[in-house]
Every structure is written in C-alpha cells, then in structure tokens.
Amino acid sequence: MGVRLFSALVPSAEAVRSLREALDDVPEAGLRWTPPSQWHITLGFYGVDDPQARAGQLRTSLTGLPAREVRLTGTGTFPGVLWVGVDGNLADLATATEAKADERPFRPHLTVARNRDRLRPESLADTLAGYRGPSWTATEVVLCASEPGPRYTPIERFGLVEHVR
Structure with missing residues (x-):
C-alpha cells in the first residue's frame, strides 16, 4: 500500500530551542506556524510510494555516507x-x-510558517535575515510518512557515518 513519503534531516534540540527563541521576534499576523516537533529539512520527496521498498533503497544509497555539520x-x-x-x-x-x-x-x-491570510511573508523574513543558529552534526536521515496538514510520522532512520577524532 502506498503512502506519501519524504526523507529529511531533523534539527537538534539545541537548534530547535535557538530558532524558537528567534521566532519570538517575528510578528504573528496571519501566519500558521509549523509546530517545532514537525520541523525538518527535506532531502527528497517521493509522492505516494511503498515504504518498505523506499526504505530498502535508502538503506543502500545512504550506507557509508558521512554525517554533516548543519546550521x-x-x-x-x-x-x-x-x-x-x-x-x-x-x-x-x-x-x-x-x-x-x-x-x-x-x-x-x-x-517555519505558512501564510494563512494571503499576507506576503517577505516583510517578516527581514526579522530573521541575520539569524545564525548553533551548528549540529546530522547523524541520520529519516524516512517519513506525510500526513494531511504539516504533520509527519518517522518510519525508519538511517545512520550516517560519524567521524571519530
């Protein structure tokens, strides 16, 4: 059975905390905020697909790839x-x-937000233009099922190789 799928990186708790604080300065007028628990960085979107087949493909294609510093x-x-x-x-x-x-x-x-009332979010973007959050090491890619609305459910996680110092 097919499900709407995408793969993503999930920000660290520290990155989420920092961004939440920065968003306190953004006016809320007409915005529908994405809950921080749903924040992610999409790497690939698959549309309706077979979760097991997609997981197998990701397991193969991501094997051995290094973890990334992300900010x-x-x-x-x-x-x-x-x-x-x-x-x-x-x-x-x-x-x-x-x-x-x-x-x-x-x-x-x-x-972080969608426009609810046809306002132009460009002016709100200026508030965050200088934002620079903490860096983190992304150590996994997550395969997710997309649900109606801005919600997703993790299906499987694929580790990236961490550099040992």
Missing part, C-alpha cells in the same frame, strides 16, 4: 511560506535519496 541561518520565502535557510553540504545527500526529479534546484530549508 540554520538566514531566512527566505516561497509563495506563502516563511522558511529558515540551511548551511551545510547537503546536495550529495539529497542526490543519494533518489527523490523524484524536480525542475527546481535543491534549496535546503526549514519551513
């Missing part, structure tokens, strides 16, 4: 969406997830 920084908008940017080399991880081809270039981001 939430800056902000931007898509139509009706306010997001926070991501620093970190994630392009090869996104490629390894073998997501459906998309005409748009991969732009890692974390959606």
Whole structure:
C-alpha cells in the first residue's frame, strides 16, 4: 500500500530551542506556524510510494555516507511560506535519496510558517535575515510518512557515518 513519503534531516534540540527563541521576534499576523516537533529539512520527496521498498533503497544509497555539520541561518520565502535557510553540504545527500526529479534546484530549508491570510511573508523574513543558529552534526536521515496538514510520522532512520577524532 502506498503512502506519501519524504526523507529529511531533523534539527537538534539545541537548534530547535535557538530558532524558537528567534521566532519570538517575528510578528504573528496571519501566519500558521509549523509546530517545532514537525520541523525538518527535506532531502527528497517521493509522492505516494511503498515504504518498505523506499526504505530498502535508502538503506543502500545512504550506507557509508558521512554525517554533516548543519546550521540554520538566514531566512527566505516561497509563495506563502516563511522558511529558515540551511548551511551545510547537503546536495550529495539529497542526490543519494533518489527523490523524484524536480525542475527546481535543491534549496535546503526549514519551513517555519505558512501564510494563512494571503499576507506576503517577505516583510517578516527581514526579522530573521541575520539569524545564525548553533551548528549540529546530522547523524541520520529519516524516512517519513506525510500526513494531511504539516504533520509527519518517522518510519525508519538511517545512520550516517560519524567521524571519530
């Protein structure tokens, strides 16, 4: 049976805490906030797919890939969406997830709010323009089932290789 699936990185607790504090300064007018428990950085979207088959593919394609230093920084908008940017080399991880081809270039981001009242979130993005959160090491990719609304359920986690010092 098919389920809407995507793969993602989940921010660390420290990164979530820092971003929540920064968002306190953003006016709430007309925004529908994404709950912090649902924050993630999408690497690949698969549409309706077989979870077991997709998990097998990810297990193979992600094996041996290194963990990444990641940082939430800056902000931007898509139509009706306010997001926070991501620093970190994630392009090869996104490629390894073998997501459906998309005409748009991969732009890692974390959606923090959606526009409820057709307001333009661009002006709100200025409030977070200088945001630079703490870095963290992303040690796993999570395969998630997408549910109606901005909710997801983790299905399986795939470890990335941590560098031992």
